[in-house]
Amino acid sequence: MPTRLHFDEDDYLNCRFAHSPLWETQAVAHLLKRPDRQVYQRPWLRRTRRQAAAMDLTPLWLLMPQRGLTPGWLCPPPASPSATFEEEIALVRAADPGAAREDALRSLRTTPGAAAAARNRGWLHSPARMVREVSDALEQIWTRLVEPDWPRLRALLEADIAFRTRQLAEHGLGELLPEISDHCAWQPGTLTVQDRADCERHLGGQGLVLMPSVFIWPHVIGTFEPPLQPTLAYPARGIVSLWAEPAVQAGTTLTRLLGRGRAAILAALDTPSSTTGLARRLDLAPSSVSSHLSVLREAGLLTARRHGRHVLYERTGLGDALAAGS
Structure with missing residues (x-):
């Protein structure tokens, strides 16, 4: 299904790059649920399998349907180019329970049995409990699986941003966007993204947040529905060798x-x-x-x-x- 994002003059000025420890943490949850996406992360998965096996990720997985959208309150766009996990998880914990319940229901309905499981956990009666349990699960993944490797991950993401920034300066947005992923196509003024959503949005001067990610390969993911600023996460360059330990030798x-x-x-x-x-x-x-x-x-x-x-x-x-x- 396609998402079409329509740009006007102000949108070109308000596009920006960022990286997000929260989005990487969520991508790890998706990765652990989807063995078909684990090929490039196997060394990391082998190293972290005991920590991963000790965690109950059911609260997150209920809101991460294979076909359907993850609730928007679970993945707010990063407010700055290098927001910390603590800053980002605070936004998730501060989600309005009533709005979070309605948003979650849309995700739960796309997976057989998910709504019943959420009801058994008391989420539909107490959405504040849902927000708390999901936030706690994200914090566990960050602390046990992502944070120990975050300096290495951040270095790769920052290197990708440096490369893409030069590419943007040299060739413009129209050449950059199709280059970041085969799932993206550009016609003058319109970006078409092949993803799980079916959405059409005029950006209205908000621009687009472009965000490299280590753990989403080979797909792109995004938050496109108002009022959140449209955000597109794409596979970062260099993940093939990320977990290798190459010897850097000078002549x-x-x-x-x-x-x-x-x-x-x-x-x-x-x-x-x-x-x-x-x-x-x-x-x-x-x-x-x-x-x-x-x-x-x-x-x-x-x-x-x-x-x-x-x-x-x-x-x-x-x-x-x-x-x-x-």
Whole structure:
């Protein structure tokens, strides 16, 4: 089923990128329910299977139908480019119980037996209990499964955003949107998304939040119905190698020229990364990485730009040439 989003001039100005620990947490719940989507996450699933098996995810799964929509109050758009999980889960817990009940009923009706299960849990009589139990389940998934790997996940998401931002600047929204997923098609002024919804919406100046995600591959998901700002989550680049532990090695010549630490950092910056991301990847002290980054930047081999609370470093053309020549 298609969703059609119609843009006007103000919408082009109000499109933005973000990443969301809450959406990643929900995507993990979907992933654990759907074995057909687990191919690229198997190393992570093997490592976390005991923690996952110890949790009761039934409250979440009742509101995540295979064919149908997850309630909008469960996945509010991130308010900032790098919102924290604590900020986002507070919005879920603050959902109006009456509105949450009506929204949940639409999801429950699409799965046989789900409405009866919700009634047995007391949700329909006490929707505040439903909001609390679902929020508690999300918080468990975040704490036990997602938060320990969040620095690595965030680094990948920020690298994707850096790449897509350059792509947007160079080619425009019309080329970017079809590029992020085969499920997206663009005709002048209209984005068509093939997903589980059947929706048509004029954005009315709100724009669109574009959000890379690790755990939704190979699909796109979104929140498109008013009054929430339309949000489209798409598969992030680089998930194939996310859970691998590649050895980042610099060539002998580059090492002799720059020294072992700086050469390793330059070689590792094939995608934008933060100081903490590089330190973790290379097993170096963050203070040493920070010092090396400053020298490489002063030499014209790196650039830096702020994304939310973090600074991302990437190679310049000269840095690429030097790394390639090694």
